[in-house]
Amino acid sequence: METWFETTAVGRYTAQKERAFFAPYLNGGKDCTVRLGAAWLRPSENVVCVPEDVAMAAELPAFALQSLDCLLLPHTHEYSSHPLQTLRAAADMLKHGGRLVLTGFNPHSLWRWRPRFDGTDLPLRRHCLPLPELSNEMKRLGFDMEYGKFMVYIPPVASPKAINRWQFMEKAGDRWWPQAAAVYGLVWVKRFAGVHPLGDRETLPDTLPVALGLAKCGGMECTEEKKYG
16 A cells, blocks of 8 residues: 555656655654655654564554654545544543644545545545544644645646646646645644544454554654554
8 A cells, every 4th residue: 555656657746746745744853753654644653653773553553642842644544444543543642732643535536436445555535534624623622724635636647747737727726725635734733642432334353462662753752653463
C-alpha cells in the first residue's frame, strides 16, 4: 500500500502537495514528534517514524498515554483497518496541547469515481471520511481545529503532460470550489484529556498478543510494540 504516492505521476504530484503541508511539522526539534505510516513523507532525523523506527499497528498505540507533542498521520487512518479507532489511539497518545496533523482523501471530490480506491493503491473508499464526519469525531475526542487546507484539484490523470494541462484547475478550484479538492489537510489541537467511549461501528479482536519494548523519542521513553497479531 501507499506505493501509489511514489510510482504514479499523479501520486507523486499529490505527495509533493502534501509534503508542503506537513513541512512546518517535519523538523521535530525539542518536541516528541512521530510520523505514523507513509514512507514517502521523509521527515528529519528528529522525528520518530513508524514502522521504520517503531513497530506498531496504527489502531493500537505503542507509545505511553499523553506522551507525544505532535503526531503526523498522512492518510494513516484511511489505510488502517479501523479508521476511527486509529484516530482514538492518536488522541490517547497526544499530550494536552499536542497537535494531530493529518491528510485525507475527500470522498466528495472529482476523484470519487476513481476505481483504485480498493485498498491496494488507494485506501478503501469507505475508509475515506467526509470532512464533516471527521470533524465531528475529532471534536468528540477533545480536539479543536487550528488550521485546514484543501489540495489537489486536478482530475486523477495518468501522465505528467496531462497534469500540466489541468493546472488551471488548481487556482480555479482554490477560489471557486475549495471543497471539491481531492485531499484535505487538517491540524488539530488536543484541548483536554477526556474519557471517550468506543463506538460500536468498529471492533477490534478481544485478544492481541503484544510484546512491548522501549523506544527513545526526543529524550523521552516511549513504549514500542515489537510484535502484534
